Amino acid sequence: MPPHLHWLEPQDPFPSATLAWGPEDPAPGLLAAGHHLDAEHLQRAYSEGIFPWFGTGQPVLWWSPDPRMVLRPQEFRLHRSLRRTLLKFRAQRGCEIRVDSAFEEVMRACANTARPGQDGTWIVPGVIQAYAAFHAAGHAHSVETWIDGRLVGGLYCVGIGRAVFGESMFAHQTDASKIALAALVCLCRQQGVTLIDCQQNTRHLASLGAREIARDLFLQHVRQTRSQPPLRWQFDPVYWNALLPPEAIAA
Template sequence: MVSLRFATMPPQLPWLETEDPFPAPATAWGHDDPAPGLLAAGGALDVLHLCAAYAQGTFPWYGPGQPILWWAPDPRMVLPVSEFRLHRSLRKTLQTFRTQDHCEIRVDHAFKEVITACASKEREGQAGTWIVPEMVEAYTRLHAAGHAHSVETWIHGELAGGLYCVALGRAVFGESMFAHATDASKIALSALVALCRHHGVSMIDCQQNTGHLAFLGGREIARTEFLAHVERARNEPPLTWAFDPVYWNALLPTLAPKA
């Protein structure tokens, strides 16, 4: 959950009415300000506003009882798909998963269930969730409009884990993950990486730095570099959001697929 407590008077933060455009990302609060990367407050979470925000590398993140807060951090955490680190234990997990008939990856099969599970997940160091009910409904509408997607790990016909993301063209923005079974979220992330590699997507936005993402190959890049990537990628033809088991070859090229 986002915490905004200021020891001194913070710099003026733009308040957005529903008809207002987003400020330029370069005007977001800097490293010496109380909340680096904070760009604006207010506005709306409808499909048009969300698409406009992501098109300029901006995303909403706020907690219960707060107004909508919009962020454009610098640097930006991304996962270059060519640098994804498939550590030995995860490789073994994927090899087993890929060869089991009761294991499968589904895309956009249970989006509402995925985002709801992400919202209810307890996270270390957080007293609540930033995926408030308004966000769940907003991203569900974004999914219905074709701009938000879920990648899901299914085991024995049950949803075991997954993630959801936003996509504009071939600009892919990761949002959140959950797991009900060991490594189920990592399997879903691996599937997203394989899907992106197949379609020529160069990186997945991770928004903010975490040790978990860094362990898997995520790294920070300058906001200007990230925005240049978004501008190029969002104008490219969109991905086909479906997972073919052959996509595992991008990560496990020496493993024969199951019959």
């Protein structure tokens, strides 16, 4: 018999994230199904270490995997090639990082990005609409790579207090998504954020310094940071100094 899966009516609270399916169950990390996908339920979910992910034709599925993949900004791995790319990006006219200037465009670009092992995307129009409302409420954000007035890469994420949850990235130019991630790392370092949620383990994230931690530790982090003052979601070029100190620029 498959394990019990919580079905949520719109007024129901989320079950504890610790009740998510375990490694021996059909879908490890799956916690519940149902609810409306809207800004209110998204805020409640992320505040409890839960996120939505589902396919076309499925109900809204809510997840809280154990272990949890996270990136500590101080552990971001700046490979030599990316360092060169960032130095060039910082020095070149027409290259800039923008925050929240094209949120829905970033989401649509993420939805249209092919990914290994995935036949489609869960970022369907209804999901974009829900996160756009979440963005309007001040909790979803985009970090964008712009070159000569064109959006060439970026990511979107969620911020609840000082808890930051990465969602998805895209690149229309080599390393454009990595530039946006590096900018988010710098922004987080500048404002004392100690952990960026990456949800699930991928080789790409691991190559950039992300690692798994126990869900209990992750949930403890969320509880400690969700009520703290929110980040200032703006990027100042001086933030690059966190990864590219002045002596590196001169070298």
